[in-house]
Amino acid sequence: MNHDDHVNLLRAGVPTAGGVWADFGSGTGAFTLALADLIGADGVIYAIDRDAAALNEQRRAMHSRFPAVQHHTINADFTRPLELPPLDGIVMANALHFVREKDAVLVRLRGYLKSGARLLMVEYNVDRGNTWVPYPFSYTTWAALAGKHGFTDTRLLATRPSRFLGEIYSAISLNGDRPA
Numbered sequence: 167m168n169h170d171d172h173v174n175l176l177r178a179g180v181p182t183a184g185g186v187w188a189d190f191g192s193g194t195g196a197f198t199l200a201l202a203d204l205i206g207a208d209g210v211i212y213a214i215d216r217d218a219a220a221l222n223e224q225r226r227a228m229h230s231r232f233p234a235v236q237h238h239t240i241n242a243d244f245t246r247p248l249e250l251p252p253l254d255g256i257v258m259a260n261a262l263h264f265v266r267e268k269d270a271v272l273v274r275l276r277g278y279l280k281s282g283a284r285l286l287m288v289e290y291n292v293d294r295g296n297t298w299v300p301y302p303f304s305y306t307t308w309a310a311l312a313g314k315h316g317f318t319d320t321r322l323l324a325t326r327p328s329r330f331l332g333e334i335y336s337a338i339s340l341n342g343d344r345p346a
Contacts, residue, residue: 167334171326172200175336176257178323179286184208185254188278190244191215191261195224197288199231201257207234212250214240245271252280259288260334263295263302272315279341285317286338290331298330305335312339 176197183206189198192213201211211228215221221239228237242248245265256275265271275285290302303311305322312320317339328334 167196167326167328169196169199169203172196172259173203175259175288175324175326175334176200176204176286179284179336179338180204180255186210186212186251187255187257188212188214188250188253189257189259190275191258191264192221192224192239193217193261194220195227197257197259198224198237199227202228202232202235202237205235210236210238212238212240212253214242214244214248216241216243245274247274248278250278253278253283254280255284255286257286257288259286260290260299262287263289263299266301268301268303268311269315272311272317276316276341281342283341284338285312285341286323286336287312288334288336290328291325291333291335292331296331302331305337308337308339312337316342318342 192198192215198213218241291304292302293304293307295302309320320339323336325333325335
């Protein structure tokens with residue numbers, strides 16, 4: 167996948183420029199860059215990852231490609247509590263599939279979001295993993311899990327073929343019952 171693919175997976179979930187967003191498990195920033203492309207210079211992004219080297223690479227890419235976007239990196243484990251401002255949105259792309267017990271993480275994610283804010287999930291559309299993607303979840307499984315944790319209006323945004331596990335999807339879920 168390339169930058170345009172990443173942008174297209176997120177596009178329908180980011181209807182306006184600006185806002186305060188976070189990318190959980192951001193790695194080197196493929197989806198952070200896509201988010202920056204969509205929210206523009208009026209936006210703020212907090213990128214969270216355990217890999218300091220990946221965050222350094224991401225910082226360089228953001229500075230080169232989207233210097234006007236406020237970009238903060240946080241070298242931390244997203245499964246642990248974080249100090250963040252109230253968020254208009256979260257992107258979690260190919261990160262939650264590393265967590266076996268997702269419930270506590272989803273409770274935390276919802277707590278970071280403003281009422282009606284968006285959670286954009288990007289994941290492989292399968293329920294069986296492998297060594298590299300140990301705990302993926304299909305869109306159907308995501309919709310049930312999101313509802314269990316108080317997210318509403320979950321819907322599929324886009325899909326793309328994947329050589330790795332067949333298909334990747336993006337979905338949006340809202341925090342609570344009021345749209346952002």
